[in-house]
Amino acid sequence: MVLKLKDKWLYLKTRVFSRIFANSIFYLLYPILIFFPIKKNKIVVSNFNGKGYGDNAKYICNYLLEAKAPVDIVWLIDKHWVKENGGCPNSVRTVHVRSFQALFEMFTAKIWIDNCRKSFYPPKRANQFYIQTWHAGFTLKQIEKYVETKLPSRYVKTAKKDSQMCDLLLFETSNMIPDVQDTFWYEGETFRNGLPRNDLLVNYDKLIIEKVYSYFNIDSSKKIIMYAPTFRQEYDLEMNNELLSKIIQVYSKTFNQDAVMLIRLHPNDTVNKNRIIGEGLPAGMIDASSYDDMQELLCATDTLVTDYSSTLGEMLIMEKKCFIYAYDYEEYLKDRGLLMDFKELPFPFALTEKELLRSIKDFSASDYVKKVRDFKKEHNIYETGHASQDIGNRILLEMKK
Incomplete structure (x- = not known):
């Protein structure tokens, strides 16, 4: 924790100093520039x-x-x-x-x-x-x-x-x-x-998927689950590795498919990545926060677990499996505010760990796709490619x- 605070202080100090120095030089030379x-x-x-x-x-x-x-x-x-x-x-x-x-x-x-x-x-x-x-x-x-x-x-x-x-x-x-x-x-x-970034979601091919699998050295026989929580402005993100391990287990049993999990933090959380993720991730989990293209990760992802992230929209476009785990729903509502009740979205919605694991066990592909398509039509959600x-x-x- 101390090291993380030192890193953050160094980041802020270099950022402020760089800005002041660059601005000073620029405006000093402005009559010439x-x-x-x-x-x-x-x-x-x-x-x-x-x-x-x-x-x-x-x-x-x-x-x-x-x-x-x-x-x-x-x-x-x-x-x-x-x-x-x-x-x-x-x-x-x-x-x-x-x-x-x-x-x-x-x-x-x-x-x-x-x-x-x-x-x-x-x-x-x-x-x-x-x-x-x-x-x-x-x-x-x-x-x-x-x-x-x-x-x-x-x-x-x-x-x-x-x-x-x-x-x-x-x-x-x-x-x-x-x-x-x-x-x-x-x-x-x-x-x-x-x-522009969503053109890939419409036009991608297996080469993109192979690129992601190769980058993280993932066996091609396994599916990718991605956990991508959003940023909390006023309080810290909580990450429960034990729950994430259970998600992998329940997914594998429900869909009869081995899987790995990519952890993708919000860009604003990457400064605190060591504190949030900890010393290391358990087996079957990979930190993907530094990968340079979220859309490529989504193309390779079979199932997304998130909370209030805009990646929900990308999963709508591709009609892939997505589960909402909103453990701090009431707190987040007070802090940030939402445009609609998340329970009205076409994704399985869970407030607790038990509800989340149950929603994975009870997943129905046909019901899910119908809800997703109806929602896209109602809210004019599309991509041209x-x-x-x-x-x-x-x-x-x-x-x-």
Whole structure:
């Protein structure tokens, strides 16, 4: 625990110092930098404020690279915590996220792409185009303006400023949030015709599954169960290894299939991963928190166990087995708030360990698929499979302006 606190303090200290130093240098040189032109073919990407090659931006960039578009892609990574180049292709340049160079790259780029609210950036120039891809896919939790009074005032100020800068907001297709623009304090254009990262869920093949199995050295005869809990803002995530072992046992007996379990923590919980997961995981469990692409994991996953995570939406799209274990449901409702009663979702819902294990034992595939399809139809949940192409072509169009 002491080591974890030291790690967290070091992370915060280096982060704050880097920001202050980079900002100071940038604004000192601003009278000179203003004469540097915008490079029309440059795209600067930030994924979760410094994570590696992933989320929606990965699939947008992949489309552009595969189309051999003449683009200069810069990926901002936290080089204190991300190994090597963060999984970026060789044709993608990487720059430390909180650095003078990052500010310079953004200042001279035509396109900005981010999936979180920007808190470190230079002044946005008149001819720059900012795409906010947002990180949540299937919105069931109250977000942004819905919980404005619960959010830190500093975050609200940052979010409103971010929305003012934004030129295109990507959001899910569902009708869970009827007025997206109002929710995001946003008055600009929206794209609601599928998410780039979910193209893979529609179009994936066995090579993706083989890639995941090979990465974790999983026997091809075994199925993957993934446990992917969401982030708790006001209190800590609890992980019960004994229960997770029971889930594997009950699953194997119910479906007559050997299985392993991947543990996938929320990005905000990875800083505390050692405390949450502990010294090591029991046999049959693998930490997958550092794997760079959640969508690839979902493609290889047979069954998901989660709580309030937006990964529920991905399982809806693929119509795969999913079980909700909401052991802190009432507490989470008070802390965060939900857009609908989770008991109305088409997934088996459990408040206790006993209920969860029973729901796995009693699972009916035919009943489940019918509920999932009815829910998707009612709430307009779909994916086109070509959102990456749509956004990639839009970027190329903006570059010509």
